[in-house]
Amino acid sequence: MMTNAHDYAVAAPEIFLAAASMAMLMIGVFRGNGATRLLCWLAVAVFAVALMLVLQAPAEKAVTFAGAFVTDAFTSFVKVMVLIASAAALVMSLGYIRNEGMERFEYPVLIVLAALGMLMMVSANDLIALYMGIELQSLSLYVIAAFKRDSVRSTEAGLKYFVLGALSSGMLLYGCSLIYGFTGATGFDAILAAQQGQDHASIGLLIGIVFMCSGLAFKVSAVPFHMWTPDVYEGAPTPVTAFFAIAPKIAALALFMRALIVPFFGIAGDWQQILVVISVASMLLGAFAAIGQSNIKRLMAYSSIGHVGYALIGLAAGSAEGVRGVLIYLTIYLAMNAGTFACILCMRRKTGMVEGIDDLAGLAKSNPLMAAALAVFMFSMAGIPPLGGFFGKFYVFVAAINAELYALAVIGVLASVVGSFYYLRIVKVMYFDDEAEPFERPIGMEMRAIIGLTCVFVTFFAFYTAPFVAGAQSAAAALVP
Amino acid sequence: MILQGLTFYVFAAIAVGAGVMVVSARNPVHSVLFLILAFFTSAGLFVLIGVEFLAMVLVVVYVGAVAVLFLFVVMMLDINFVELREGFLQYMPIGALLGIILLVELLLVLGTASVEPEAMPIGTEPIPALSERHNTAALGDVLYTKYIYLFQAAGMILLIAMVGAIVLTHRRRPNVRKQVIAKQLARRRDEAVELKKVQPGQGV
Numbered sequence: 001m002m003t004n005a006h007d008y009a010v011a012a013p014e015i016f017l018a019a020a021s022m023a024m025l026m027i028g029v030f031r032g033n034g035a036t037r038l039l040c041w042l043a044v045a046v047f048a049v050a051l052m053l054v055l056q057a058p059a060e061k062a063v064t065f066a067g068a069f070v071t072d073a074f075t076s077f078v079k080v081m082v083l084i085a086s087a088a089a090l091v092m093s094l095g096y097i098r099n100e101g102m103e104r105f106e107y108p109v110l111i112v113l114a115a116l117g118m119l120m121m122v123s124a125n126d127l128i129a130l131y132m133g134i135e136l137q138s139l140s141l142y143v144i145a146a147f148k149r150d151s152v153r154s155t156e157a158g159l160k161y162f163v164l165g166a167l168s169s170g171m172l173l174y175g176c177s178l179i180y181g182f183t184g185a186t187g188f189d190a191i192l193a194a195q196q197g198q199d200h201a202s203i204g205l206l207i208g209i210v211f212m213c214s215g216l217a218f219k220v221s222a223v224p225f226h227m228w229t230p231d232v233y234e235g236a237p238t239p240v241t242a243f244f245a246i247a248p249k250i251a252a253l254a255l256f257m258r259a260l261i262v263p264f265f266g267i268a269g270d271w272q273q274i275l276v277v278i279s280v281a282s283m284l285l286g287a288f289a290a291i292g293q294s295n296i297k298r299l300m301a302y303s304s305i306g307h308v309g310y311a312l313i314g315l316a317a318g319s320a321e322g323v324r325g326v327l328i329y330l331t332i333y334l335a336m337n338a339g340t341f342a343c344i345l346c347m348r349r350k351t352g353m354v355e356g357i358d359d360l361a362g363l364a365k366s367n368p369l370m371a372a373a374l375a376v377f378m379f380s381m382a383g384i385p386p387l388g389g390f391f392g393k394f395y396v397f398v399a400a401i402n403a404e405l406y407a408l409a410v411i412g413v414l415a416s417v418v419g420s421f422y423y424l425r426i427v428k429v430m431y432f433d434d435e436a437e438p439f440e441r442p443i444g445m446e447m448r449a450i451i452g453l454t455c456v457f458v459t460f461f462a463f464y465t466a467p468f469v470a471g472a473q474s475a476a477a478a479l480v481p
Numbered sequence: 482m483i484l485q486g487l488t489f490y491v492f493a494a495i496a497v498g499a500g501v502m503v504v505s506a507r508n509p510v511h512s513v514l515f516l517i518l519a520f521f522t523s524a525g526l527f528v529l530i531g532v533e534f535l536a537m538v539l540v541v542v543y544v545g546a547v548a549v550l551f552l553f554v555v556m557m558l559d560i561n562f563v564e565l566r567e568g569f570l571q572y573m574p575i576g577a578l579l580g581i582i583l584l585v586e587l588l589l590v591l592g593t594a595s596v597e598p599e600a601m602p603i604g605t606e607p608i609p610a611l612s613e614r615h616n617t618a619a620l621g622d623v624l625y626t627k628y629i630y631l632f633q634a635a636g637m638i639l640l641i642a643m644v645g646a647i648v649l650t651h652r653r654r655p656n657v658r659k660q661v662i663a664k665q666l667a668r669r670r671d672e673a674v675e676l677k678k679v680q681p682g683q684g685v
Contacts, residue, residue, distance in 0.1 A: 006630070022640075025644070065631075066627045066628070066630075068630050068631065069630055109644065110641070110644065110648070116637065128631050129631060132631055136634060139642060140645075142645070143641070143648055143649060146649055149648075158649075203590055204590065204591055207590055
């Protein structure tokens, strides 16, 4: 008989989230749907406690559960972002779920479970743990996408997401099985050890890596595996779209980085080219396909595809500098998207929610503060200095240039020029078009708080770049050997 | 040895035959029944190579749950399977072509590659000899110790599946009479029974 003493304290945030989700489920079952609001705030408190647990963890690398679970500065950095993003998405949904008849107690519980899956993805140090985390997260997301089950579009979004997600999981698993077959191990460290001294992958291993990359590209919605994104973003209830756009993207990108850099660092040349292609295609598609959109949620879907392309530049560089760039990019991406979606959630008239870009016409006159905030987010997404979005792009481009990926950096800059067209179009519609019917006011306190905070964060990012860069630097150093 | 070989060929032949019948049977109920036969014979094959746990799981999970579920779907839902198959011949050539291309590609790649012999022992769990410990027990040894994290994670996934199924399909219907045990127990005789004196020849 073997004895395994696991260090459970390492996984304290995950264990806490799991226990809390079940406790919340019990409260919901006994108190009924009337407890939804209470549970939403309870979930925010749960995220806050989990955040404390993440922050008080030591920064040194700690491995537990027989090598399947790892924490270090990198996981802490990403987990903080994921928890903040989940809490923000939940706070944003409060008004929406009340107005749209979505007030069912499972909603906050599923968000907590999805966040649990994301934390597990971020900490995965083993192919099986990776898959478990992804499935835990995806399964919750499929259900949340179809949460408004009486709406055809919401159910369609859920079904599409489910079918394509299942397909991508299949590809991921196939890739994992090939990697296991050709290295004899599922743990990331053991996989690295198995290819000691090789600078090229054997062809079977390479095919495994390609399949794994395809599966992960699906999860981050990078081209050519992006087809589901616009439909799901458009069909899902708006606060759910906001959640999709921020939290799972961050977790999946972090997983993407760990799953390539840790086990396959020695053969980086073999997978870098895959990422270069994915990254270029995502940036270009994000820039060009968004031009023709008239629905703002669809536009945000294409915009997020483009952003994933920029973030992947950092991964394609495959260096600590690149990882640092991705982390800074994701921090700013989180703030910009949370703010933008909070604005989109305020687009409500007496007849209900509206999603057209035209509906924003004349917002500068009817609600100048919101228009100004949205304009800041759009300028930032376009990457105009001195706003936060500029710094995000700057650090990934620098990493690409130092990794001698000049073409990638040039294409990135060009794509961001094309992309500014549709971001600036929104600003133009808000400031220069004839006034449309104004939106309902007042907007909720929590929305104002989110829009205000993210707006301040994005606007003045230049003043406190240093601590973020330092944090991202030490996080990246923990990941890249 | 001869007996083993004979058993293998009998089971294998039945499994392949049943598999062919699953896809070619006209009646979907027959297909499902052949599927169950295929599962059982495969379980027999597993027993033959000494992996009794897998054989057990195959029977319990696939025959017990999956096949019965199929049977339910086939019998309860009014799906016209003849209509579903209408496009089959039309799509078969291109489907077969794609399948063959993929197969050839994979054979070309995987056939030429060889598994590193020195990679084999890395990270593998020492498997006790069958005479020492049965593989059900050996799995139990690691499942609840070394792999407790993955085991619990799988449990969480199943919990979400359950919550999700309820969220997406359960509807609270009004006017459903439910049993309230407390109410039943609180009922006394004088509330439930009324004695009437019936006069002969008059009725109530």
